[in-house]
Amino acid sequence: xxxxxxxxRLIERKEVGMQRADDTLSRAKDGDQTAFAELVREHxxxxxxxxxxxxxxRATAExxxxxxxxxxxxxxxxxxxxxxxxxxxxxxxxxxxxxHARKHKxxxxxxxxxxxxxxxxxxxxxxxxxxxxxxxxxxxxxxRLVVTLRYQEDLDPTEIAEVLDMPLNTVKSHxxxxxxxxREKVTRSLGGIKYESF
Amino acid sequence: xxxxxEEMRKALRREEPSPDFTDRVMARVAESQRQExxxxxxxxxxxxxxxxxxxxxxxxxxxxxxIALVVAGxxxxxxxxxxxxxxxxxxxxxHAKEQVILAMRIASAKLNIAQKxxxxxxSHEGGPK
Numbered sequence: 001x002x003x004x005x006x007x008x009r010l011i012e013r014k015e016v017g018m019q020r021a022d023d024t025l026s027r028a029k030d031g032d033q034t035a036f037a038e039l040v041r042e043h044x045x046x047x048x049x050x051x052x053x054x055x056x057x058r059a060t061a062e063x064x065x066x067x068x069x070x071x072x073x074x075x076x077x078x079x080x081x082x083x084x085x086x087x088x089x090x091x092x093x094x095x096x097x098x099x100h101a102r103k104h105k106x107x108x109x110x111x112x113x114x115x116x117x118x119x120x121x122x123x124x125x126x127x128x129x130x131x132x133x134x135x136x137x138x139x140x141x142x143x144r145l146v147v148t149l150r151y152q153e154d155l156d157p158t159e160i161a162e163v164l165d166m167p168l169n170t171v172k173s174h175x176x177x178x179x180x181x182x183r184e185k186v187t188r189s190l191g192g193i194k195y196e197s198f
Numbered sequence: 199x200x201x202x203x204e205e206m207r208k209a210l211r212r213e214e215p216s217p218d219f220t221d222r223v224m225a226r227v228a229e230s231q232r233q234e235x236x237x238x239x240x241x242x243x244x245x246x247x248x249x250x251x252x253x254x255x256x257x258x259x260x261x262x263x264x265i266a267l268v269v270a271g272x273x274x275x276x277x278x279x280x281x282x283x284x285x286x287x288x289x290x291x292x293h294a295k296e297q298v299i300l301a302m303r304i305a306s307a308k309l310n311i312a313q314k315x316x317x318x319x320x321s322h323e324g325g326p327k
Contacts (some may be wrong), residue, residue, distance in 0.1 A: 033224065053210055062219060065215060069223045073227050073230070128209070129205070148210055148211075162319050
């Protein structure tokens with residue numbers, strides 16, 4: 001199979017996928033609950049994970065994600081396309097997370113106070129993941145969302161600025177400062193093991 | 199992309215919620231719809247009742263009722279006045295008719311007298327001289 005044919009098939013598959021997403025959205029907008037359930041299934045990981053990395057609590061994250069989907073159900077008429085749906089969900093989830101944190105005054109541990117476990121090298125990877133998650137959770141609300149949207153959703157700073165209604169320079173500055181903190185802390189938390197490419 | 203970015207992506211990869219998450223969302227959707235329906239049904243009635251409830255509306259209603267009463271009073275008065283005028287006109291007409299009849303009777307009686315006098319004068323003149 002030539003690479004051109006493979007590319008054509010990939011494009012075709014992508015177009016079919018977009019067509020299906022469009023169709024599911026219009027059926028959900030017409031009141032088809034099965035189609036709405038499909039939308040929930042398609043996007044629940046994104047919404048739940050955003051809330052989870054923000055709150056660091058599964059139950060809270062599930063509650064927040066449920067509220068976001070109920071809100072979506074009530075506002076389906078305003079959704080114009082599958083891409084708009086994704087943008088809308090990211091935006092609403094982010095704002096709900098910030099509102100929730102303000103209402104419940106989530107306790108954030110200072111980055112300097114975060115515990116720093118020393119790990120044997122063979123557990124390094126899983127510990128690295130856990131350490132990164134824990135340190136992300138200690139960031140202030142907005143930088144935490146910026147970092148999560150950057151790495152979980154793979155959004156660039158311009159897209160993050162749109163989702164969070166924030167000036168682009170603020171996003172860039174949050175990202176830069178957070179990454180410096182994260183690099184420093186994760187190196188320290190892994191017992192001084194340094195990645196050369198950090 | 200450097201190693202740190204890779205680690206960040208791995209640490210913050212998407213995760214699935216509990217397996218029954220979709221079902222729970224759909225149950226809440228159904229619940230919200232159940233609550234919505236009876237509200238929709240009685241919505242027009244509630245709005246109608248509410249329309250008359252605020253204190254300002256009560257004053258407006260009192261004003262409107264007073265205006266309606268005044269208008270109705272004027273209506274009744276106008277109708278009664280019309281009826282009275284019509285009856286007066288009828289009575290006036292009857293009276294005029296009676297007067298005409300009386301005048302005609304008088305005229306007829308006068309004519310009879312005049313005719314009698316003419317006959318008597320004619321018979322005197324036409325008699326023996």
